[in-house]
Amino acid sequence: MLPLKVLGFIFSAFGLASAFTTVINPGITECFYEILKKQDHFSISYEVVGKKNTDFIMKNNNGVVIVNRSNMPEGNFGTNAMADGKFEYCFSNKQTFGIVVNFNPHSPDEEEYLNKIDSSSEVKEQMRELSHNVEEVVDHFVFMQSRNNENEEVLLSLQGRVFWWATLQSVALISVCAWQVYYVTSIFKARGIV
Numbered sequence: 001m002l003p004l005k006v007l008g009f010i011f012s013a014f015g016l017a018s019a020f021t022t023v024i025n026p027g028i029t030e031c032f033y034e035i036l037k038k039q040d041h042f043s044i045s046y047e048v049v050g051k052k053n054t055d056f057i058m059k060n061n062n063g064v065v066i067v068n069r070s071n072m073p074e075g076n077f078g079t080n081a082m083a084d085g086k087f088e089y090c091f092s093n094k095q096t097f098g099i100v101v102n103f104n105p106h107s108p109d110e111e112e113y114l115n116k117i118d119s120s121s122e123v124k125e126q127m128r129e130l131s132h133n134v135e136e137v138v139d140h141f142v143f144m145q146s147r148n149n150e151n152e153e154v155l156l157s158l159q160g161r162v163f164w165w166a167t168l169q170s171v172a173l174i175s176v177c178a179w180q181v182y183y184v185t186s187i188f189k190a191r192g193i194v
């Protein structure tokens with residue numbers, strides 16, 4: 001289920017991961033959910049831009065809080081669904097300024113390959129843990145990429161401003177030169193020299 005309030009867009013890293021970005025105003029809680037089936041594994045990574053904090057909670061299909069982390073700039077959680085249902089997770093911003101949260105939910109369809117492997121549940125659980133670790137690394141890479149994009153935007157706008165300033169200066173300089181040439185020429189003309 002694609003969250004409607006997602007403002008940012010999807011970044012892809014090696015076709016493995018996609019991240020969402022949401023802006024959370026002061027005092028606001030933004031919630032998203034995932035429909036899971038019993039035994040499904042769901043995990044999520046998140047990171048607040050600029051190492052600002054967010055409160056994160058996750059509820060199971062019965063609305064019971066299964067994760068409650070306050071004032072953290074980042075996190076990574078996984079859960080195995082005990083029953084079918086809607087699993088909700090929320091980011092809250094109790095601060096006086098808006099925050100930008102990058103998050104990357106990993107739904108069970110990313111683990112399809114596990115069902116195709118014919119091995120013990122213990123091995124599968126270990127593979128799941130391994131893939132969870134890989135996800136975490138990839139997510140960090142994706143978040144880093146989005147950070148760089150943001151920095152790049154700042155840089156580009158700065159460069160834009162520098163460009164216009166330089167253009168303005170050039171125009172001013174050319175105008176002054178042209179006026180001087182005209183002025184000096186007119187003086188010489190007036191004196192009958194040219």
Ligand SMILES: *[C@@H]1O[C@H](CO)[C@@H](O)[C@H](O)[C@H]1NC(C)=O
Pocket residue numbers: 057065068069070
């Ligand atoms: C989460 O934990 C904090 C204390 O650390 C508590 O005040 C808050 O009510 C909890 N939130 C939920 C939804 O349980």
